[in-house]
Amino acid sequence: MHKRLSIRLALGIILLLLTVTVSGCWDRKEIENRGYVLGVAIDYATGEHNKRKSEFLYAPQGAGQRKYLVTMQLPKFRKEASKEISSAQQHLIWAAEGESMFAITRAINTKVYFAMFFEDIQIIIFSEAVAREGIGSIIDFWLRDAEIRRKVKLFVTPGRAEDILKTKLQVEEVNSMFIAKLTQNVNKSPYFVSKPVIGEISEAMRDKRSFVMPLVMVEEKEVKLTRAAVFNKQQKMIGEFDEFEVYGAKLLKRELKQGVIVVPNPSDTKRIAVFELYEADIEVKPHLAGDKLRFLVEAKFTGTLAENQAAGQDALDPVFTKAIEQAVAAEYTRLVNKAYIKQQDLKVEVCGLGKLVYNKYPQYWKSIKERWEEEIFPQTPLDIKIKVTVRRPVLKR
């Protein structure tokens, strides 16, 4: 009995030691020795670098060209003692050129000992030039890699994407984190696309749907999110929505939650009145009569009179309130129409209307699925019924 016990004990200890020796601490890497990539910018490689720099950017590949410049932004771990140098950059930038995203990553690993680690990527920015040519081929790596999270946000920028990462912002924060956090304001200011996450865009790509991404711009020490870059089924950027089209498209997509509408003041048309939305109840219904499809948007908006610039106007006057409500409803109708017509013009549909048709008329959807964006959707009329209620017109007297 005693002997058996000691043999079992010895076996147990050996097994325990085996875990250590056999595994060799596989995958162990100290937290400060990883390269936490926070943002990625993808541009076309330009030939204007000098030769030495150019060699530093070179990513060896057996095939393919030196086509893209991929810039990665990493946080700078600083000791507390050096905190007073606040003018210094908050981030580190590494880049390489090539056609393969993976080869580029590995080329960067020859320049820094903390190997690139993708689990904390916040944003990926495509330059407009890259986006217009199509992102399908490059996004494959970012969808395929195991370390990429579903919540990575995608953006398009009109200029060079690397500039967005390299800019020193006014705030003491890494640009990528700052931009990612900026998307939180999408409900307060619905002028740019909400939820531009890689997971949803991947779904759209797989379902062969069109999709949108917000534009990010940089100027001096500021960045700005605005508008929308529209991608068609082939993952090529084919156009842009302006701010009002984004607003209208959100209404159509039943995503609108808050927002501000500025209309001419009914009592003094030279001045303005402002409606702030805080409760939206939107319903979009497809109607199929024979072969004719049409959509009906029914929406009930409740909000406050946020600004009344016609001084002396009694905000409690029911006639005035009614007029405001009508003006706001008209403005909403205009926005929805604008967004709808823009989509019909571009022959894309990014508001999930096709899904509604599929839900209600699955058989019909089957027959038109292939022709939806190109033929059916541009021909489908839209009816709009919007009712606006202004509640709480006066705060203080």
Add this chain to the structure above:
Amino acid sequence: MQKKIPLENESLFTKLQNLKTLIAGASEVKEDIETLVRTLNEHCVESEAYQLKTALQVNIEHLREILSGSDDIQFREFWIVPFQVKAAIVFLEGMIDQGIINEHIIEKLTASRSSHKFCLEQLALIDSIRNIILTAASVTKEDSMEAIISRILSGDAALFIDTVNTALVIATRKVEFRAVAEPETEAEVLGPRDGFTEELRVNITLIRRRIINPNLIIKKQHIGIRSKAEVAVVYLRGIANFKLIHEVEKRLKNITLDIPAPSGMHNLLEDKPFSIFPTVMSTERPDKLAAALAEGKAGILVDGTPFCYIAPSTFPDFFKAGDDYYEKWLPAALIRITRYAAAFFALTMPALYVAVTSFHPGLLPTPLVLTIGTSREGVPFPAFVEALIMEALLEIMQEAGIRLPKIIGPAVSIVGGLVIGEAAVRAGLVSPPLIIVTSFTAIATFSISSYRLGLPLRLLRVPLMCLAASLGMFGVMCGLLAIAVHLSILESFGEPYLAPLVPKSRANLSDLKDTIVILPATQMVERPDYLEPPDGKRQKGE
């Protein structure tokens, strides 16, 4: 050459012969010396060898032989005046109440009185002394020398009378003991302030005072071969399962240690002595014992220790505190859950830190990763070594805190907490997050209500850290699983260690009312079913 051989052989043979006798003689001498030494060593006296004789002088001689070497033994010889016989009283000077011996024995025996004739007519000499003259409360007749010696050694006085081969043993025990004071290892907010002492009789009083019932049974026995430790098994008849009581008594009888230490008695009662988890709970609180008795458990009180042992004790019992029952049920339940959480963190916190920082930084939110990364920048050790250093420091400081005289205590906390903690961070040897983790671990360990359960958790921290450093979170989970398996095969006095967390049947589900959570007292109608109490109902009605 060949001719010379026999000659040489002969001389060699004689030499060999001489050597043999020498060796034989030497071994004989050695044996003699050994027996001599043994007899010298075996000066130990067996009191069973002596018999009580009628002659007082012989008896006293025997006693002197048995107790020779001890100077605290007192022989007081005097005349019993009424009967005109010689007598002697024998006792240990530090363990008796001199008042009883003076007033109720010697004074009564030496005073001459007229009624002695009446006494002798009615009764034999020994009985008349016992029943008429002595006024002490408890006087017993003993005729075996062994019993008398053991009574003397535990503080009673023996009265030897000439011409009688029976002695009278008078209960005169009076030993100094610590006053009943607040338990130091189990502080509570609302609980009673009295705690057990080292004196068995006082401890029994504390229990008797709480449970006023003739079915409160206190069975005393002596354990140990050389020294006889007095042990009392306490239980409630009709509530405690007889199988349990039988098992407890059997285990106590099986203790064959010659001088058992009272404070370590639980180690002799464990089901699996090799396990690091305690399976016999010790408590200083009489109210805790009373509550356990009411549930159907048994208590083991040992003379010489303020700790009472409760059998059986299962894993959830170590997380209970008396306050849980004195407070409202919801806060009490939350506090108890906190204790479980604290135990979990005390066990795993450093391991989780090592696993997450060196294997899975993706589990942390990005800002937290950056914060930890920044603070670890420049620390020369991997997280595991860092954690190991802090763990060693923590253990050393805890040990120092216990062993140091109370006066130097603050010095330890200043040097340990401020100087080492602060300086290690400043010097960049340890990162601040790890200081937080270590402090949190220490605080979590302290908040488990049982000190004894804290010990295995402290012990298991380091193996878990090793697993975390080699296999990451996978290793931590393996370690936790191994611990869970071990806990589920452990037993305490035949009851599963995890009882009643995993009820045997639906009928036993009500046991869960007092485990991780606690329900209002009015809801706890039944005693724990896993103990199989003969009377399962705790409340009247329904």
